[in-house]
Amino acid sequence: MSHLDPERLALVAVGEPLTDAEQEHVATCDVCSIELAELEHTVAVGRSTMTLGELETPPERVWDRILDEVRSPQPAASEVGAPAPAGSPPPSAAPADAPPVADEQPKRRGGLRGGRMLFALAASIAAVLAIVGVWSFVRAPQSVEIASATLAAFPDHPGAAGTAQVIELSDGERTLTVNVEDFDESDGFREVWLITADASALVSLGELDGKKGTFVVPADVDLRDYVLVDISQEPLDGDPTHSGDSIVRGQLEFS
Ligand SMILES: [Zn+2]
Known part of the structure; x- marks a missing residue:
């Protein structure tokens, strides 16, 4: 079995059960288990902020990773290349709005793994925003x-x-x-x-x-x-x- 689909991991992170095969894979795959743990953390943050009514600033390392991903395909674009001052991520760089860079340039520097991470992050945050709020209210067993x-x-x-x-x-x-x-x-x-x-x-x-x-x-x-x-x-x-x-x-x- 190949690594779990990032979208699938995002859904698992917000509460969908793993199938037996997926569970078996995650149990033996460091890549997927770490990714899932990170997504679950993101979901936990998402859930806690839902009750506060506003989003927290993501950890610095998350922004760094997103910025790295966004910059890497365009090394010549100086306006993107300037490092953002620490602690003030650009407000326009909301991950849910980020274009699917990973899909368009799967072979660029950073590789599939980086693309997966970016997509998983965007997907998970979007999923959290879209689903979590509703999820807790409509959580009927499937x-x-x-x-x-x-x-x-x-x-x-x-x-x-x-x-x-x-x-x-x-x-x-x-x-x-x-x-x-x-x-x-x-x-x-x-x-x-x-x-x-x-x-x-x-x-x-x-x-x-x-x-x-x-x-x-x-x-x-x-x-x-x-x-x-x-x-x-x-x-x-x-x-x-x-x-x-x-x-x-x-x-x-x-x-
Ligand atoms: Zn895996």
Whole structure:
């Protein structure tokens, strides 16, 4: 795996989770881990200044690095070449407005690494300004549907039908939501199961109260094995095993 994309690092710095592959890379790559640490620091500064309502002056070394980057391609331009007095960075040199020098001249002195740094800095500061303010207010966990199933009736329960959706939350937890229609809510109760394709193993997710329910899928259950969603009619006999009386069943299709 090559180094992580600077834009990606910036997003990670503002809170996006690393994928397993990225985590593995960062753990073994000094370049990326240092870059990420620097971006996280930038984000921390950004967050703290959001509450103050104004931006702090970035550390001197950050300005030095930006100025170095800006100057290096134009050594003849004397107006750019003059060193800025310490402690007074030019107000027009706001990083978010800086042109994408790195993209235009990837092979100039300073090399890809410098370009990456400049771009990452600009991207991270822009991302902080654009995202962080909103982020903390709208920080709903990201969830995505990873599988779904259509549940078909068993002969003993004609007319029954249902659907199932598996949602994965940003923290990796998976939930199964089932909807069932047109079944006889008679004696006993309904129970939701995940069953392997060859029916050699099954796991109960819990009792279905009413026609809709959401259940946490145990972390150790591999849905590629437990592909069948089953809702059974269970008698009140104290027996925790499947009654054998399925109402609907369907196979998960992965997104
Ligand atoms: Zn790397």
